[in-house]
Amino acid sequence: MTSSLASFAFWLTAPVFPHIEIARDAGFTAVVLDIEHGTFNLDDLDRVIPFCRALGIKVYAKVLGPLTEPIQQALDFGADAVIIPHIAGVDHARQVTGAAKYPPLGVRSYAGGRTVMYGPASPTYASDENARVKCWPMIESRESLADVEAIAALPTVDGLFAGPTDLAMAASNERYTFSDADKADIARIAAAAKAAGKPWVMPCWTQPERAFAKAHGVSVTVVGAQFYMVRAAFASLVDGLSAEGLI
Template identity: 30%
Template sequence: MKSFSHKSSELKKKLKGNELSIGSWLTIPHQSIVEIMASAGFEWLTIDIEHSAIDYQTVQNLIGHIQGNNMASLVRVSENDEVVIKRVMDAGADGVIVPMVKNAEEAKKAVSFVKYPPIGKRGVGLSRAQHYGVKFDSYNKWVNSQAVIIAQIEHIQAVENLEAILDVDGIDGIIVGPYDLSASMGKPGMFEDEDVKQVLKRIDEITIKKNKPLGFHVISSDHVKMLEKINKKYSFLAFSLDFFFLGDKAREEMNKLSSKI
């Protein structure tokens, strides 16, 4: 079982210092996928329960495997909901990525769902996170100082309210969800559209001005796309996701083979 201050504290420190941290996305719920991703050198993995069929029991098992392979375990929750966030945190997650945060009030709710009173409003339960009841006091201190809370910026309203979101105490950073952000502008997936590019530039400028970590989910499995974001001072970067790494490599090699036979 994880300690309360290992990989999560390293990630928290990097977020505070705007230091580069690279993780990836998990949608295939199997121990083998975690171990393979760990071998690539990722610092953290995010279990996606917004756009996958992964259930809570599986989430807890995956958290254990991720932490057991020396990575921080984040969960991209299905919604900014008290019960959802409480359950994944009780399962032992190092933090949450909260989708579709559009304003400061929603950001404050996310923080309150992670932390216990008097800081937040999370109900107290005894599960894996609290070492099944024997380390609640230690966990309470850990969750207030080390739990990671990321607001996902994926709607044009969030961009309009970005400064206020970044000012919310307890929000450690943001991560841009490019598909939903462009969709909220009526231009889904049109990343080369000038309006979409200007909105992304605005996010960069505001976040850098506030001295907060820039985060982005680079969907492509091409490392060149990651370098582009690193060169733009993005520091909290999710590099692609499990099925794209698998599928892209398989298709690439099969295409090469097909051209030679």
């Protein structure tokens, strides 16, 4: 393992087990599962999450949506963190993020099973699990950005996950370009997390994004989107064949 990769995670959209093993061998120790836009069903999650954890890879599950059921399912399967998309204002965030924490902090329902090693819960199970599991609402709507400071301060929120692409498009842009306005949005998320004493996380596909995030104290940088890397590998192969004069 490469310890310098401890603050990075790779992005998985489909449950391809060899890709997880390759990432582990490259030194990655954390993964974002894009359940929202990916091809993971419940059987996949029941296999992928414990597989990753057995390899020493932390699992950050970007769930289907801001609903109790998908949040609880990801946690019951053993995810280390839930990333919750489609958060609106602070009232919505307060309601939704409660699903990630047991009472009295939240409203998560007890399921047993994997999280208690298929036995009885320990005397301090609820508080231990509340501390272990991280809840990261996505700041990707204009409403969530407007309330980002209040969202960051919620006791059920452990950190913030920046969603710059949807933030940019929600401002009526055709696409995300890492413009000055985009940078200002990201910087506000970073400042809100810092003020609350909590980490923030961001997917950064380019060097300028990574440098900007690092300068603003990002805790986890998500890199290496699964299908982008496969596409780049095939493009590199074709370029190599062309350079050899074979095509």
